[in-house]
Amino acid sequence: MGGAIKWRIATMATSLGAIASAIAIISIVLLALGASPLAVFSDLWQGAFGNWLAATDTLVKSTPLVFTGLAIAIAFQGALWNIGADGQLIIGALAAGAIGPALGGWPHPIAIALMMAAGAAGGALWGGLAGWLRARREVNEVISTIMLNFVAVQILSWAVHGPLMEPSRSFPKSVTIAPTAQLAFYLEPSRLNVGMVLALVFAVGCHLGLFHSARGFELRAIGRNRRASAFFGIPIARITVAAMALSGALAGVGGAVQVSAITHRLYETMSPGWGYEAIAVALVARLNPLAIVPAAILFGALDNGSQAMQRADAVSPVLVNVIQGLVIIILVAFDAVAARGMRGALLGDAEGAVAASGAAAEAGDA
């Protein structure tokens, strides 16, 4: 028990250390560019938590990151390198946005449930497809999920320019979803909605499923050693498809929540890259579903703050991408140094590491 707690503190310290190092490096870059790091980071903070409205919006902007972060965590726990949470979120949003306008006749809770179900189904289809290609056709899921991201972007663009376009046909956006399908804002003018609560419920569900169920154990076993798992009779193909579908479903629900609560319709771009950002979120959270929530809030705060920073300091908001990239790099490098010579120490989850040999390792076996 004491060891477990010590381990938890150590990994948390590594995550925070990685973020601190990233901030230090960025300060140097900002100085070199002639901007004041102090001003930039204080404006980031102000934009993220400076007042009630900013703080609540940070939570709103973290919500899709919780969903996509969970999607990544579930997949990575099984050493399934799902880079496609972005596409899965988009297809989920598309499915919800497509049925949303037709839900006017339904009671509110049922309409919301249908929206979420549509999002989950859309995302599951997109993730499950990559899982199926991996399990049955030996297609590396890294490549297939990246390809599916691009296809998803084009399908959404076609939908809002074509079949789902609003009747005036002046802008590439879809018809507004029915009021019964919309999640209400609480404490306006804040945009707080039940989406974050839903995200918390899903995080707890993922935690239980991953660490307290037989299927979760099998998934993690596959993640640690695919060959040994096959030897022990774990149905690898079935779990691969199911885990990728579940991963996609989580991202898809994130898309549905976004449509239901925030945008109320589909636009050409439904994601500013949450599916990629989620990789940083999931790694900082050490692929632990409960830790995904604070990690998502951290990155959501960066996203939210970056807009204020852009206005105040004329620094491009893609500075947060630099932070994301650096955090991932520093984190994996930390782990590698800490476990020098030990294979499988990359992601360092509680039960021992996810196989560092990674995605294509099994592809090589095939």
Place this chain on the structure above:
Amino acid sequence: MLESFLASTIAMATPILLAALGELIVERSGVLNIGIEGAMLVAAFCGLAATYFSGSIALGLLAACAAAMALNALLALLVVNFAVNQVVAGTAIDILALGLTGVFYRQWFGVTGRAITIAPMRPIALGPLARIPLIGRALFDQSVLVYLAFALVPIVALAISCTRYGLELRAAGERPEAADALGLGVYRMRWQALMIAGVLSGLAGAYLTMAYSNTFVEGISAGRGYVALSVVIVGRWNAWGVGAASILFGAAIALQFGLQAFGSAIPYQFFLALPYALTLIVLAFMGGQADAPSALGEPYVRS
């Protein structure tokens, strides 16, 4: 019409081909380089910026290659020396590149709304060959980078299959333990491969901003690095296949411009999605990894 379609096919195929040849070498050494998209992007930016400030195309090309090599060196440190997961490290490189180029572009060139432009690399017509009907413009009136890209196909093919270097490269990618035992130095082979790929993805990125267009927009690589990844798979990890697949994908992209101009009834998004959908379909039918290097994506830790 057909003539300009062919010319556009070759023009679109070139950056993909350059990047894919680099990726081919890297993958044959056993590394899956997802960071290729990021390398192209920083090269595109640095090439343009260096040309803009110095007025020299040569310095621009040099800067583009140096930037891509620097990014690949970071990747090599992570995936070769630290044995970090290659997918995670590569994705981080892509995210980082998107951020860095965006921040530096804004900082150096501001948000004037007026795009920064340079005098681009001119196409070089190869005398009377360029006047051959239909194919002259496509094949013999292009930027020097186009000629270089296509000349590299047989060179890379021969280097991989018929030289000592190619043998060592393949050994590192197929049986790293055995290669190391023979003293071939897996780390060195993979570092070398990533540096060569740095030069090639540097040229690929430079082509985007210095030959194909003469300006930079955020995220200008637009997934071409990822297309190069699929080109290597569709081309079955051999240079001739990579050459053919690049032309195929170049044609898919060129088709989109052609049909858009025609006012085709097919939505343009269909053509934008085509290269990616094509990859998925090809992979689904060809089976994924049968021809892949055995140790592809597997970190090698010297014991």
